[in-house]
Amino acid sequence: MAEDKNNVVLLDFWPSSYGMRVKIALQEKGVSYECRQEDFDAKSSLLLEMNPIHKTIPVLIHNDKPICESLNIVEYIDEVWSHKTTSLLPSDPYKRSQARFWGNYIDKNVYSKGKKVWNGKVMEEKEESQKQFIECLKILEEELGDKPYFGGDEFGYVDVALVPFTSWFYTYETLGNLSIEEFVPKLVSWTKRCMEKESVAKSLPHPHKIYGFALEYREKHGHD
Amino acid sequence: MEDKLSEVVLFGSWYSPYTSRVKLALKLKGIPFKYVEENLSNKSELLLKYNPIHKKVPVLLHNGMPICESLIILEYIDEVWNHAPKLLPEDPYQRSRVRFWANYTDQKIMPASYPLLLLKGEKKQKAIEDMEEMQRVLEEGIKQDFPEQFSFFNGKTIGLLDIFMGVNCYNYKAFHEVTNSEIIGPKNPKIFMWVNALKEHPLMKDTLPPHDKVVAMLKTMIAPTPDV
Numbered sequence: 001m002a003e004d005k006n007n008v009v010l011l012d013f014w015p016s017s018y019g020m021r022v023k024i025a026l027q028e029k030g031v032s033y034e035c036r037q038e039d040f041d042a043k044s045s046l047l048l049e050m051n052p053i054h055k056t057i058p059v060l061i062h063n064d065k066p067i068c069e070s071l072n073i074v075e076y077i078d079e080v081w082s083h084k085t086t087s088l089l090p091s092d093p094y095k096r097s098q099a100r101f102w103g104n105y106i107d108k109n110v111y112s113k114g115k116k117v118w119n120g121k122v123m124e125e126k127e128e129s130q131k132q133f134i135e136c137l138k139i140l141e142e143e144l145g146d147k148p149y150f151g152g153d154e155f156g157y158v159d160v161a162l163v164p165f166t167s168w169f170y171t172y173e174t175l176g177n178l179s180i181e182e183f184v185p186k187l188v189s190w191t192k193r194c195m196e197k198e199s200v201a202k203s204l205p206h207p208h209k210i211y212g213f214a215l216e217y218r219e220k221h222g223h224d
Numbered sequence: 225m226e227d228k229l230s231e232v233v234l235f236g237s238w239y240s241p242y243t244s245r246v247k248l249a250l251k252l253k254g255i256p257f258k259y260v261e262e263n264l265s266n267k268s269e270l271l272l273k274y275n276p277i278h279k280k281v282p283v284l285l286h287n288g289m290p291i292c293e294s295l296i297i298l299e300y301i302d303e304v305w306n307h308a309p310k311l312l313p314e315d316p317y318q319r320s321r322v323r324f325w326a327n328y329t330d331q332k333i334m335p336a337s338y339p340l341l342l343l344k345g346e347k348k349q350k351a352i353e354d355m356e357e358m359q360r361v362l363e364e365g366i367k368q369d370f371p372e373q374f375s376f377f378n379g380k381t382i383g384l385l386d387i388f389m390g391v392n393c394y395n396y397k398a399f400h401e402v403t404n405s406e407i408i409g410p411k412n413p414k415i416f417m418w419v420n421a422l423k424e425h426p427l428m429k430d431t432l433p434p435h436d437k438v439v440a441m442l443k444t445m446i447a448p449t450p451d452v
Contacts, residue, residue, distance in 0.1 A: 053328070053361055067320045069327060079316040093303040097291045104293055105277065139277065 008033035009061040011047050013040060015213045017111065018070035019058040020164035020203050025074045025088060027199035028155075029081040071103045074160055088157045102143060102150065103161040109136045110165050117176035118168070118214050119221075130176055134183045141184040148193060155197060159190075163200055166191040170207035171214045232257040233285040235271050237264050238433060239441045241334075241391035242294040243282040247431050248387045249298050253305045295326050298384050311384040321369045322377070325362075326388045333358055337392070340403045341445050352405050363412040375421040382425060390422045391432065398438035402446065 010026070010033050012019040026033050038047055038057050050066035051059045060067045060076065067076045078088045089096050113136050116129035140162065144150055150158035169180050169191070181188045194200045234250065234257050236243030250257050262271055262281050274283045274290035284291045284300070291297050302311040312319050336358060339351035370377045377385040392399075396408040396419060410416050422428050433441075 053365070062317075065317055067317070068324060072320050072323050072327075075323075076316050076320045079319070093300055094286075094289055094291070096303065097296050097300040100296045100299065101292060104296065 007063055010035045011038055011044070011050065011057050011059040011061070012036065013038050013057050014205055015210055016057060017164035017168065020167070021070045021160050022058045022060060022073050022077070023203035024160050024163070024199045025077045027202055028088065028160075029077060029084045031077070031081055031084070071100075071107065071157075071161060074157060078157070086154060088151075088160060090151065090156065099151070099157045102140075102158045106140070106158070106161045106165075110140075110162070114165065114168060114172055117172050117178070119175075119218060126176075130178050133172070133176070134178070134180075137180065137184045137187060141187040144186060144190055146186075149190070155194065159194060163191065163194045164204060166194070167204040167207055167210050168214075171211045174211060175214060175218075231285075231287065233260060234258070235260045235262055235268075235274065235283040235285070236281045237262050239438075240264075240281055242280075244391040244432055245294045245387050246282045246284060246297050246301075248382075248391070248427060249301045249311060249384075251427055251431060252309060252311075252382065252387075253301060253307070255301070255305055295323075295330070295384075295388070298387065302384070309378075309381045309383070311378070311387070313378070313383075318369075322383070322385045325365065325369070325377075325385055328362070328365075329389050333362075333389075334392070337399070340399075340405065341442060348403075352403075352407070355405075355407050359407055359412050359415065363415055366414050366418075376418065382422075382427070386418075386422065390419075390428060393419050394422050394428050394432050395435060395438045398435050398442060401439055402442040 008026070008031055010019070010022055012023070012035050014037060023035070036044070036046075038044060043055060046061075047057065047059060048055060050061055051057075051068050054068065056068075058068075058070055058073060060073045062076075062080070067073050074088060089099055113129070113133040116125070117133045120126050120129050143158075147153075149155045150162070169188075172178065173180055195204070232250065232255055234243070234246055236246065236259065238261060247259070260268075260270075262268060264281070267279060271281065271283060272279055274285060275292045278292060280292070282292075282294060282297060284297045286300075286304070291300050298311055312322055333355075336351065336355050340348065340355060343351050366377070372379070374380055376382050377389075382390070393408060393415075400406055400408075408415060408419055
């Protein structure tokens with residue numbers, strides 16, 4: 001079956017780490033797709049039609065059918081294009097369960113704790129937000145251990161789940177006044193290793209662009 | 225052939241719907257297991273060892289290796305014991321829909337139950353309206369994603385989504401009684417028919433706590449017993 005570019009459409013918002021996950025997965029599998037940018041103040045009728053319940057990106061539209069929620073999308077991509085390159089999820093069921101566990105952990109912790117660091121409004125809570133965010137990164141670094149990737153020797157699902165947030169590290173550090181490398185040097189080395197991969201380098205915006213976005217966001221939402 | 229009779233242990237709590245999900249999946253697949261009832265106000269060292277990050281039930285232990293989080297456990301069970309009945313559909317798109325609704329249940333519906341139990345007056349009324357809206361969303365979504373006229377979302381047999389949503393919906397009358405609400409009913413006919421099919425399912429009857437126990441448990445959540 002010929003892969004028509006129009007077969008696969010990604011509804012995205014460029015600073016979203018969740019959107020970046022999907023781009024990396026598609027790149028890893030060599031899948032051609034059309035990427036459409038959404039404006040959060042004026043969501044497209046296509047987004048509202050394809051994800052009426054949550055109205056959020058990313059949404060992957062494959063043969064006119066929508067798949068929502070980034071890690072679901074990554075699993076879907078891994079299953080549908082299983083013939084292309086190695087799997088993102090391990091083949092062993094136990095290792096798969098562990099990969100899903102860490103994907104779930106990242107989903108529950110990194111974004112929300114990170115946002116309190118770069119967008120926190122209350123001075124007194126700043127120290128606590130920093131502490132919680134660093135704790136979360138330390139737990140992830142412990143899971144990484146001395147492996148080159150979370151998946152082991154191969155870049156995989158957990159790496160895909162986490163690496164997009166690293167494009168936000170400069171923002172966390174600058175607005176949160178902290179040094180990530182000081183606390184989690186292995187994780188920072190892992191970041192550099194991942195950035196050597198074409199799929200990651202092509203999918204992550206430059207950290208300074210993210211920083212610019214964060215500043216605009218803060219101004220728009222009533223920060224000083 | 226791999227020996228699948230190696231020890232399976234489930235750490236859980238009798239009133240935890242998340243634990244019930246795993247019990248149902250294991251029983252559905254005919255997997256023998258040892259059950260360990262945890263006292264959630266005094267968690268065992270083993271539980272804390274096997275789930276150090278979340279410190280929650282359920283935890284499935286298989287060959288001494290722990291798996292946490294009910295959705296992850298159910299997918300693991302379906303992959304390791306991949307004989308029928310299958311918990312998830314074969315088609316990747318349908319699998320993504322099952323996962324979507326499983327997440328909707330855990331991220332939206334489950335958290336919305338607590339305000340219904342704990343709030344009073346106008347705030348409670350708002351909580352009821354919010355929950356009713358979610359049921360409408362579910363009804364529409366299910367019609368779209370599971371259009372065939374089968375008793376269950378998984379077809380003729382129960383599967384992951386039936387289990388996921390069923391553990392709470394099964395005892396909907398207890399919830400109605402305690403919150404003085406009517407969330408599940410003929411106004412959402414597809415869900416109502418599905419719940420009634422679940423009520424007749426022998427595995428659900430055998431595994432889930434009975435109505436009176438659930439009522440008693442829910443009532444303690446409204447007026448918790450003081451710490452000794």
